[in-house]
Amino acid sequence: MYVAWFSRPVPVVTGISGEITNLSNANQAVDLLTKHWRSARSPKHLAALQACRQAMNGGISADVARDAFVHAAREAHMLVE
Template sequence: MISVGITGSIRNLSNTQQAIDLLTTHWRDSGSLKHQAALRACRRAMSGDVPPDIAREAFVDAAREAHILIE
């Protein structure tokens, strides 16, 4: 679960496409190295080049960096 937007609404992502959508449209710290790595990993997971767990780990790292991960 992550907190997005000005109001901090809670979103529960359940698949890689949702993660890509968030990374490309509503990310607070877009352009950071962790953001770029997460986006790359998610896209590679969608194409089957990397396991989903790798993409999830990269996404969680980027979400922590952007202070939007709810743990």
């Protein structure tokens, strides 16, 4: 299983206090998507989760997974832009 490093980190807001976390790889993204997601089970959330898992297995590039994660984070109002 690969870590699947992103070409650049994705800044997201996490936790009750609104802490900003920079996610650098698909493994970190899967952890956030499965444990601390605001709008879990939406189509974009599920697509990001699937893409990040595929990247960790070497099925797709890390940056394709990153793009899916960015779309899901934007939908959940968690992306810092």
